[in-house]
Amino acid sequence: MSQDIGFIQREVLKEKPDPASLGFGKYFTDYMLVMDYDVENGWHAARITPYEPITLDPSAMVFHYGQAIFEGLKAYRTADGTIQMFRPEKNMKRLNDSCDRLCIPQIDEGFLLKAIKQLVLTEKDWVPNEAGTSLYVRPFIFSTEPYLGVRPAQQYKLMVILSPSGAYYGDQLSPVKIYVEEEYVRAVIGGVGHVKTAGNYAASLKAQEIAESKGYAQILWLDAKENKYVEEVGSMNIFFKINGEVVTPKLNGSILPGVTRDSVIQLLAYWGVPVREARISIEEVFEAYERGELEEVFGAGTAAVISPVGELNWNGRIITINDNQIGEISQRLYDEMTAIQLGKKEDPFNWTVKIAQVEV
Template structure:
């Protein structure tokens, strides 16, 4: 795909929010990337246009049959004023994997990444500067064809919107409380749990409401078949440090293959720290705690990067991990990962991609 990206000027630019008020996903930049698809034309008309409300037919198929997918990635501002991305090619591939599962036409990964870089260059002044901040990047695709009938749509729109953001959970490294869900399930093998389909997240809301009501930050999902094996947290993959080894659930087809998850595994191997991908039951986790061997639990995801877990509640029993303090390994991984993302540390894996120069 080799199309010119047009630019539509905004009449007036927005006032940028103060860094200490950012939160997560509350503010959006001046511009967004848009591209259309029609079965007769393929993907066409890429453009950077003012961020604005959408107009869709009530019969747009996304509303009725759920063809809606997304990705999540970030741009960071380094100390020398460089804007850079973290492993963006992994997000492009995962977006296409999700397209494939949801019968959405494939995107030219190189072209889309180039277009995202152009959007970030346009909005480089929106990249915040401060501890735990970044410019969150949300590519998504929806079915826009006006038709009622259960089949893949023939028309789609792709958008990329940007949101200057702070820490996902507020205080970035304060351990969070996690509730192990036993009634509801997130995904089944053979379903769509391994891709970023919007419906996965809609299905999680009921359980998350219960967790919120009980004072927990997130849900830890168990497998749908036996309600026994740990899968993932609502917004993160999960890791357990047990007796000196790190264990994370293996990708069985119902767990999202997180970019941060993969990065953590590579980093641990680089440090010669034993790490295993395998099925692990919630009983094993609680038994390890009883033996005094459960040393750390942490989540890993684009939004939160690393989030230590201080409490786990399952079957009316609550365990406290590492005296509700962040563990040494969790801290080391966070420091290394964010150090690479912000250009403060060497990048031996070639994970970062420079986009633009920003005023310091």
């Protein structure tokens, strides 16, 4: 892999959006990172180019056989003007785990992180500094070889695009309503549920559409075999605080190993809060509610950071958690995580990676 990163200048820069209107995934910066792969050259031709449409052959294998993976991480601007990222090495490793599962050639994680840092530095003026905002970083890889036949492709493209973003759910800490899905399944053990491949999300859309029509923001998926054990929410890992202990579903091959999930577990252990990874059924959750022991439910993910859950609907049984208010642990986790990400508090875990010091 070449260690040079090319640069193609954009003729006219975009007008930046009003920070109050950012939302999530609506706007994209001036530049993107691109790399190509073929059998002869491996990963090569890394370059930062103007953000623009791409052209693919109609027979490009991604359209027909679905070799497409992605990641999601963020860059933050701190009060002193530092731009930093949160545990990006975990995302690079998970990207390669996804590559392995989908028979995509491995990426040099160190070089890709270096290239992403250079891209973010190029776009430093796009990193917002308003409360609750960040620059979302989306690396993705897809097969480009023009061929019809079921086998791993021999040509790929890696791209990284950037999007200045606000809160994922609007009012970030307002508890969301979640529908427990019983008809459709997200993933099976032995499948691709533990990696970030595009097909996982396509398979979730029908259930998500039904849930939204009933007034619910997200789906809580159950296991595909017995349809009883909790797995994850569509865009987050899930946590339950039951009688003083925080429990999250144990990784089993069909649950995504979230970076924020891992950070939550480490933070809770650091604070001395009992935390456990375990197989937990939806029946156990509702029984804990009936006993008055279900104290909090919250999701954890890169986009939302921490998202409290105020209502669960399972097969018509509706429960309201903590009077539909954010819980103490959820609030503390959100405050601590975002304070570390924004450089407002000491980072005892060395999670943050500084990219540059820029003028405030």
